[in-house]
Amino acid sequence: MSRKVIGIVMNGVTGRMGYRQHLVRSILAIREQGGLPLADGRTLWPEPILVGRNAHKLKEIAEQHGLEHWTTSLDEALAHPLAEIYFDAQVTTAREHAIRAAIAAGKHVYTEKPTAETLDSALELARLARDAGVCNGAVQDKLFLPGLLKLKRLVDSGFFGRILSVRGEFGYWVFEGDWQAAQRPSWNYRTQDGGGMILDMFPHWRYVLDNLIAPVQSVYAHTATHIPERVDEQGRTYPATADDAAYGIFELAGGVTAQINSSWAVRVDRDELVEFQIDGTHGSAVAGLRNCRFQHRAATPKPVWNPDLPATESFRSQWQQVPDNGEFDNGFKVQWELFLHHVASGTAYHWDLLEGAKGVQLAELGLRSAAEGRRLDVPELTL
């Protein structure tokens, strides 16, 4: 059976997401499974062409994984004879410039979110990709997580009846960096470097709500910088200029109210780092990254408010787990495989740069809402 090699310029593989989720858990995992079988009988073999700023780190990664191609020059990487796809997992501020260069070089583009720092730029990238006729995609990994796939199953089955509301809790304590090292890169806490909770997480909430529940129609956001000073990777104290928490209320089509708290200054009293509770007339569910539990209306208890007595029921134990009913692969890898099929075989692919721009739109409107203290409509986006 013939093998088709497809070169993927991978930028940002020295970073957290680029290395672990995209290179190791997606592209190298696809190679470990023998490549990606295509419908025409061929096998697609992804060939990473690593690009970045630090030659030493790139060489080390290439050697560790037996990879042949790496360079510190984006132009050189894009000109590589095998290169067909450009992938970007750099810091957000470096993204637009590199994607523009990739599209100009005629490469298909796949990128981490947010696809750009502003809506204008995000839309411009989507337009440039469309006009150049290149395939394009934005990472929307949460849609491919087991917990949210199980939630989608419930939605598709009509389990909820009429969906009334969504409540999301996301976050955990990110150490300040003084007495324990921070577990996230410091740029995330500086606005001038593309950081901030809204810019990071509202793109996720946009595609989760749009795709699983109903399109987002308005946003009200309140932000805070709870920890005003942090310590960076070099041990230097810096002012945290970006929001480290965002409290958002979103109106969705069909009258659904969604409320999502996102915070890096919260301690976890949940089963998972993100959880969404969906309440509907016929049932409710709580979905996390891996699990999803549900309660049908027929199994709903009838609590009576009486603070004089201890709780009479164990509410948490009354929920049932949605069964796996199959195997779930890594969400990033699943989306990579869909994108690679799209590029190699022209299969449909929904999660493109226009969808990515919707996430940037919600982030931009969220930041404006917080600055102005008012609810803002989310207009429909077209190219």
Ligand SMILES: NC(=O)c1ccc[n+]([C@@H]2O[C@H](COP(=O)([O-])OP(=O)(O)OC[C@H]3O[C@@H](n4cnc5c(N)ncnc54)[C@H](O)[C@@H]3O)[C@@H](O)[C@H]2O)c1
């Ligand atoms: N899909 C998700 O769940 C998810 C999660 C975290 C981050 N992200 C996104 O992935 C991207 C990378 O985030 P990360 O947490 O991996 O960051 P990171 O700091 O760990 O990695 C950043 C990468 O960008 C490179 N880079 C290029 N120019 C740079 C510059 N001027 N300053 C610093 N680094 C520069 C670094 O060398 C490194 O390879 C961001 O756009 C972020 O929004 C997505």
